[in-house]
Amino acid sequence: xxxxxxxxxxxxxxxxxxxxxxxxxxxxxxxxxxxxxxxxxxxxxxxxxxxxxxxxxxxxxxxxxxxxxxxxxxxxxxxxxxxxxxxxxxxxxxxxxxxxxxxxxxxxxxxxxxxxxxxxxxxxxxxxxxxxxxxxxxxxxxxxxxxxxxxxxxxxxxxxxxxxxxxxxxxxxxxxxxxxxxxxxxxxxxxxxxxxxxxxxxxxxxxxxxxxxxxxxxxxxxxxxxxx
Amino acid sequence: xxxxxxxxxxxxxxxxxxxxxxxxxxxxxxxxxxxxxxxxxxxxxxxxxxxxxxxxxxxxxxxxxxxxxxxxxxxxxxx
Numbered sequence: 001x002x003x004x005x006x007x008x009x010x011x012x013x014x015x016x017x018x019x020x021x022x023x024x025x026x027x028x029x030x031x032x033x034x035x036x037x038x039x040x041x042x043x044x045x046x047x048x049x050x051x052x053x054x055x056x057x058x059x060x061x062x063x064x065x066x067x068x069x070x071x072x073x074x075x076x077x078x079x080x081x082x083x084x085x086x087x088x089x090x091x092x093x094x095x096x097x098x099x100x101x102x103x104x105x106x107x108x109x110x111x112x113x114x115x116x117x118x119x120x121x122x123x124x125x126x127x128x129x130x131x132x133x134x135x136x137x138x139x140x141x142x143x144x145x146x147x148x149x150x151x152x153x154x155x156x157x158x159x160x161x162x163x164x165x166x167x168x169x170x171x172x173x174x175x176x177x178x179x180x181x182x183x184x185x186x187x188x189x190x191x192x193x194x195x196x197x198x199x200x201x202x203x204x205x206x207x208x209x210x211x212x213x214x215x216x217x218x219x220x221x222x223x224x225x226x227x228x
Numbered sequence: 229x230x231x232x233x234x235x236x237x238x239x240x241x242x243x244x245x246x247x248x249x250x251x252x253x254x255x256x257x258x259x260x261x262x263x264x265x266x267x268x269x270x271x272x273x274x275x276x277x278x279x280x281x282x283x284x285x286x287x288x289x290x291x292x293x294x295x296x297x298x299x300x301x302x303x304x305x306x307x
């Protein structure tokens with residue numbers, strides 16, 4: 001398949017590919033913050049993230065002949081990064097005597113998988129003074145999201161990053177992780193729910209309650225806003 | 229409330245993430261599109277989820293350590 005890195009074939013194919021060394025290095029450098037950030041969110045460990053990025057770039061350079069279309073460089077490189085991460089995860093799990101396809105947390109996928117930030121924020125009686133959900137998004141910091149992502153258990157965080165951040169299809173993620181598509185769906189559902197719950201709790205800790213929860217904001221006298 | 233009789237608000241919300249992911253199984257994107265075009269509540273919810281996921285996607289980029297850039301340049305020079 002064109003431009004599809006094949007994890008199984010790790011031979012050094014050689015060949016020049018469409019990019020020379022300088023052009024290749026320049027493109028990698030331009031993507032470095034996103035490569036590192038993605039690896040960091042996946043691994044949650046700066047040293048591991050650096051190792052994975054370095055290994056992925058090395059693999060990409062060895063396989064540069066596979067890249068037929070330079071316009072696909074970014075997707076191609078990120079796919080190699082993902083494959084490198086999955087291999088790293090399998091090695092780590094193997095050391096920990098666990099299988100990457102094991103699903104210890106997935107049994108909970110259907111329970112508590114329905115937390116909705118929007119439902120918490122979208123309080124109709126508050127609409128007279130503004131839209132809390134817009135206020136929330138405007139106040140949300142990048143660090144809040146990064147910390148909330150980092151709080152997620154591995155399986156859920158990986159599914160969210162691969163689908164929401166990288167835009168992979170469920171089937172692509174299933175193939176990457178060697179799990180059924182239904183497992184990807186359930187991990188994603190649970191991961192999103194936990195992520196929204198973490199963001200909600202972080203926002204409340206950071207003072208969102210002064211906006212949403214404050215009873216003296218209600219000129220109609222309603223105090224109980226149904227928050228839990 | 230929805231004025232689109234093809235699908236209820238509950239059914240739309242249930243499928244909202246699959247819709248945003250382009251992974252709907254049992255209804256078409258167009259069916260959801262039509263509902264959202266007529267239902268303010270569901271449209272508002274969909275816009276919120278779209279904006280939130282855009283913020284999540286944007287949050288991933290993190291300044292790479294200079295030592296990583298140096299390491300990668302060294303690595304590429306070695307091959």
